[in-house]
Amino acid sequence: MTWSTVDIPTLTGRRALVTGATSGLGYETAAELLRHDATVLLAARNADKAAATADRLAAVTGRPRPEVVALDLADLDSVERAAKTVAEHHDQLDLLINNAGVMAPPHLATAQGYELQIGTNHLGHFALTARLLPLLQAAGEPRVVTVSSFMHKTVRGISQGDFRAASGYRKWDSYGKSKLANVLFTLELDRRARAAGSHLLSLAAHPGYASTHLQTAGPVLAGNALEARVIGGFTKLVAQSAAAGAWPSLYAATAPEVRPGAFYGPSFFEYRGAPKEVTPTRTARDPELARRLWEWTVEATGVDAF
Numbered sequence: 001m002t003w004s005t006v007d008i009p010t011l012t013g014r015r016a017l018v019t020g021a022t023s024g025l026g027y028e029t030a031a032e033l034l035r036h037d038a039t040v041l042l043a044a045r046n047a048d049k050a051a052a053t054a055d056r057l058a059a060v061t062g063r064p065r066p067e068v069v070a071l072d073l074a075d076l077d078s079v080e081r082a083a084k085t086v087a088e089h090h091d092q093l094d095l096l097i098n099n100a101g102v103m104a105p106p107h108l109a110t111a112q113g114y115e116l117q118i119g120t121n122h123l124g125h126f127a128l129t130a131r132l133l134p135l136l137q138a139a140g141e142p143r144v145v146t147v148s149s150f151m152h153k154t155v156r157g158i159s160q161g162d163f164r165a166a167s168g169y170r171k172w173d174s175y176g177k178s179k180l181a182n183v184l185f186t187l188e189l190d191r192r193a194r195a196a197g198s199h200l201l202s203l204a205a206h207p208g209y210a211s212t213h214l215q216t217a218g219p220v221l222a223g224n225a226l227e228a229r230v231i232g233g234f235t236k237l238v239a240q241s242a243a244a245g246a247w248p249s250l251y252a253a254t255a256p257e258v259r260p261g262a263f264y265g266p267s268f269f270e271y272r273g274a275p276k277e278v279t280p281t282r283t284a285r286d287p288e289l290a291r292r293l294w295e296w297t298v299e300a301t302g303v304d305a306f
């Protein structure tokens with residue numbers, strides 16, 4: 001596939017909400033959507049950072065300043081408030097990019113007591129998608145793109161007990177499980193949308209290996225400045241840029257030819273390059289596990305979609 005961002009069609013009249021858009025892939029995704037004339041909503045935790053990012057995006061793209069929505073994915077009440085705020089100002093949403101994420105922090109909990117990575121990367125995005133579903137359903141060709149990782153391949157499954165990781169927390173295991181959950185969720189959302197006769201498309205993307213804040217955020221949270229410097233330096237040397245890492249998300253969000261329920265990114269043997277369709281692991285494609293994960297997630301978040 002020889003796709004690049006010049007292939008993104010004009011997005012005039014389309015509204016896109018991007019989570020985690022103050023840095024990394026989310027910032028680059030928002031910038032490219034703006035350049036193609038979408039109306040962009042930046043959902044972010046830190047109001048000052050979000051406002052500065054909105055100013056910067058308007059300046060670098062020459063497009064209208066994105067709207068800022070306060071969203072902490074690690075707090076389900078904040079997710080509910082964010083969705084209400086969006087619904088107060090918009091009657092439809094064309095694109096939801098579930099991009100934000102945290103990787104390998106120390107053992108920390110969300111506001112509701114869930115393990116931080118599964119809570120932020122999976123539960124928060126599930127709740128956000130469910131709460132925005134009426135607005136997505138009101139759009140002509142809605143898409144939900146959820147950003148996963150090749151790290152979903154490192155785990156053999158996920159259980160309800162992993163949501164709290166009450167005993168034996170292993171940071172890489174929890175990250176892998178959160179990214180497995182992202183794929184299971186994408187495929188189950190696709191199945192449920194189609195069973196309900198909805199025109200919503202659910203797709204997954206992964207960036208390969210891209211130089212962003214992701215690699216240093218965990219060590220910073222653990223107070224390990226040296227580890228953050230070493231990992232950050234190594235990543236800058238070998239990883240592709242954040243802009244290139246955003247291509248699979250942008251492809252999934254905008255290419256006319258996508259296949260419902262597909263997963264796009266560089267091949268799993270590479271860590272960079274143009275987006276192509278990749279095959280998730282057998283576990284990630286297990287419909288029974290996806291169904292159970294959905295039920296546990298509805299129980300944990302108190303909200304359902306389809």
Ligand SMILES: NC(=O)c1ccc[n+]([C@@H]2O[C@H](COP(=O)([O-])OP(=O)(O)OC[C@H]3O[C@@H](n4cnc5c(N)ncnc54)[C@H](O)[C@@H]3O)[C@@H](O)[C@H]2O)c1
Pocket residue numbers: 019020021022023024025026043044045071072073074075099100101102103120121147148149150206207208209210211212213214215217239245
């Ligand atoms: N960079 C890579 O190589 C790589 C590889 C595979 C997958 N990913 C995935 O890409 C996505 C984007 O990460 P990135 O690489 O741009 O990293 P990043 O750290 O630059 O960006 C992550 C964003 O998520 C936001 N975020 C974290 N916790 C949040 C919360 N509780 N509420 C709201 N926002 C929150 C951060 O503020 C930040 O803006 C993540 O889902 C990550 O798992 C990245």
